[in-house]
Amino acid sequence: MEMVAAAEVESIGVNLTPPLSPLSYSLHDSFLLSHCASCFSPLPPDPHPSLHPLLYCSPSCSSSHSPLHLSSASHHLHIHLSQNPYDGQTSDLRAALLLLLQIKSHHPFKQYDRICGLMSNRHQLLMSNHDDEFSTRIKNGARAMAAATMMRDGISDSNLSEEYLLEEAVLCVVVTNAVEVQDRVGRSVGIAVYNISFSWINHSCSPNACYLFLPPESHGDGQRFLITPASSNGRQPIQLSPNSQFLTESTEIHGGPRVVIRNIKPIKKGAQITIAYTDLLQPKELRQLDLWSKYRFTCCCNRCIAVPPTHVDQCLQTLTTASCNDVGIENLTEYINDAIDEYLSSNNAESCCKKLENTLLNGFHYEQLIIRLNPQNHLSLNAYTTLASAYKVRSMDENLLHSKKMKRFSAAYSLLLAVVTHKLFLSESCLIASVSNFWIGAGESILDLARNIMSDCDSELQSFNCLKCGLIDVFESDFVNGQSPKRVLDISKMFINCITDVFPKVWKFLVHGNSYLEVVKDSIDLLMNVKEIKGGEERVELLWVGVHCLLYGGVLMNIFGGKDSHLSCYIRGLVYGGDAKDCGE
Numbered sequence: 001m002e003m004v005a006a007a008e009v010e011s012i013g014v015n016l017t018p019p020l021s022p023l024s025y026s027l028h029d030s031f032l033l034s035h036c037a038s039c040f041s042p043l044p045p046d047p048h049p050s051l052h053p054l055l056y057c058s059p060s061c062s063s064s065h066s067p068l069h070l071s072s073a074s075h076h077l078h079i080h081l082s083q084n085p086y087d088g089q090t091s092d093l094r095a096a097l098l099l100l101l102q103i104k105s106h107h108p109f110k111q112y113d114r115i116c117g118l119m120s121n122r123h124q125l126l127m128s129n130h131d132d133e134f135s136t137r138i139k140n141g142a143r144a145m146a147a148a149t150m151m152r153d154g155i156s157d158s159n160l161s162e163e164y165l166l167e168e169a170v171l172c173v174v175v176t177n178a179v180e181v182q183d184r185v186g187r188s189v190g191i192a193v194y195n196i197s198f199s200w201i202n203h204s205c206s207p208n209a210c211y212l213f214l215p216p217e218s219h220g221d222g223q224r225f226l227i228t229p230a231s232s233n234g235r236q237p238i239q240l241s242p243n244s245q246f247l248t249e250s251t252e253i254h255g256g257p258r259v260v261i262r263n264i265k266p267i268k269k270g271a272q273i274t275i276a277y278t279d280l281l282q283p284k285e286l287r288q289l290d291l292w293s294k295y296r297f298t299c300c301c302n303r304c305i306a307v308p309p310t311h312v313d314q315c316l317q318t319l320t321t322a323s324c325n326d327v328g329i330e331n332l333t334e335y336i337n338d339a340i341d342e343y344l345s346s347n348n349a350e351s352c353c354k355k356l357e358n359t360l361l362n363g364f365h366y367e368q369l370i371i372r373l374n375p376q377n378h379l380s381l382n383a384y385t386t387l388a389s390a391y392k393v394r395s396m397d398e399n400l401l402h403s404k405k406m407k408r409f410s411a412a413y414s415l416l417l418a419v420v421t422h423k424l425f426l427s428e429s430c431l432i433a434s435v436s437n438f439w440i441g442a443g444e445s446i447l448d449l450a451r452n453i454m455s456d457c458d459s460e461l462q463s464f465n466c467l468k469c470g471l472i473d474v475f476e477s478d479f480v481n482g483q484s485p486k487r488v489l490d491i492s493k494m495f496i497n498c499i500t501d502v503f504p505k506v507w508k509f510l511v512h513g514n515s516y517l518e519v520v521k522d523s524i525d526l527l528m529n530v531k532e533i534k535g536g537e538e539r540v541e542l543l544w545v546g547v548h549c550l551l552y553g554g555v556l557m558n559i560f561g562g563k564d565s566h567l568s569c570y571i572r573g574l575v576y577g578g579d580a581k582d583c584g585e
């Protein structure tokens with residue numbers, strides 16, 4: 001099954017659905033004590049941390065969710081697992097128990113391939129031999145769900161049998177259809193399962209839509225559905241029978257994060273709506289691996305079957321060593337991933353910077369070869385992200401002089417990441433979310449550096465206005481009906497034009513003293529002419545570039561993430577001076 005466009009949508013950034021409430025939802029284990037179990041919003045820090053497994057932000061959240069917690073046996077699951085440790089996240093199990101409670105009254109349970117219209121994919125997920133970790137976890141999870149339900153009903157668990165087909169199928173429905181719910185700062189705090197309006201949307205590596213979670217207080221109602229269910233073969237629209245309203249309507253379960261689908265490309269009437277289930281900045285092999293390990297399907301979208309590979313996929317895989325074999329690439333990948341993992345687990349930022357920059361600068365030695373990474377290779381992108389973070393961490397530990405240098409390098413890596421990804425975005429517009437985040441990150445770290453250098457930074461910021469590109473006005477304008485793709489392209493050109501004159505000087509200032517950043521300028525050159533350096537006042541130029549990056553990232557983010565998002569508010573706080581004020585933090 002799939003969803004198709006019910007009408008042509010020419011603009012981008014248009015809501016294709018009204019806000020959808022979940023059928024089931026649950027916080028991840030590590031957020032149970034920091035976020036509201038009903039609306040998922042962060043809780044104020046508690047001076048006397050509770051050990052209670054569920055906390056709420058308001059009496060209404062508590063009264064809507066806590067009865068469900070008890071009646072779904074989620075509470076009993078907690079007790080059961082404290083005596084019978086379970087290897088995995090319990091959010092899947094809690095969401096499955098809530099779904100089971102919700103659907104029991106609607107579903108005859110004659111077959112388990114679809115439950116309330118949602119695909120369980122259980123044959124694929126449970127296929128294979130006994131030592132498959134994935135299917136074993138589902139079987140163990142189903143058993144834990146059954147034990148919790150028996151405990152709730154006062155039945156001794158000595159009656160536990162070997163097979164729990166219903167629990168298994170519902171858990172498979174959760175694995176197949178649940179989405180990760182992000183909080184305001186982009187962390188995955190939990191999962192939610194929605195009805196078919198969301199769950200029938202298939203994956204593509206070049207999707208035409210995305211989804212966004214609404215802040216608990218926002219409305220956004222009144223929008224009609226611009227998408228409709230269809231069968232996969234022949235794209236025939238499906239007429240749902242009157243008693244299947246349950247499939248598309250919101251449910252009697254209250255609370256939980258609400259989601260909206262938006263288009264990020266123009267869509268013709270009848271065209272399939274697709275979203276991304278995986279990180280689109282990965283090359284084909286990694287995307288396929290990720291989709292297989294999480295969902296057990298092989299993607300055959302246009303991007304995956306393109307021969308030769310699409311420009312973006314070629315860039316993401318490009319090495320400068322033509323004759324390198326797979327083992328060499330595997331070793332290089334392992335080396336870079338190990339350096340990143342070591343940094344993330346041990347926080348040794350200095351050693352990580354050395355390892356990554358040495359590989360980026362001098363290449364990776366394997367047998368007789370030196371394998372060099374192109375700046376657009378996905379490993380380089382991962383390295384830049386890590387280096388931006390590692391230099392930021394180092395800037396906090398160093399003396400003032402060194403701290404400034406570390407801040408410069410951190411800003412330079414953020415900027416490099418944005419510039420390199422921007423070039424990919426120009427040929428694959430579905431990368432809008434990544435590129436927007438990278439420009440915002442670059443703007444943020446450049447302004448952080450500017451604040452460090454200029455005592456009058458905030459007053460300069462308040463009087464900032466670029467008459468040439470008018471990005472502030474574009475950022476503030478209302479995109480109620482989206483933006484035309486041509487307008488987005490024009491805004492991108494305007495933005496690049498506007499910073500081209502000052503960019504070389506800022507870049508040179510940022511990278512001074514860093515061997516790798518000083519030589520990587522060739523790839524930056526493709527977008528902006530770094531060689532030609534005009535005179536000017538460095539500190540003001542930093543502000544100029546920083547604010548432009550933030551606003552441009554913000555304009556893109558308004559398109560896919562909505563104008564009332566936390567990040568939009570955060571950008572406003574940074575651009576108009578001060579910090580992210582009044583954004584609910």
Ligand SMILES: C[S@@+](CC[C@H](N)C(=O)[O-])C[C@H]1O[C@@H](n2cnc3c(N)ncnc32)[C@H](O)[C@@H]1O
Nearest residue numbers: 001119176177199200201202203295297299300
């Ligand atoms: C959330 S459901 C999407 C709706 C689903 N097609 C249905 O009939 O209910 C996710 C499942 O759909 C299938 N699917 C989604 N995108 C796919 C794709 N690009 N290629 C193959 N199968 C896909 C996979 O079986 C996946 O586990």
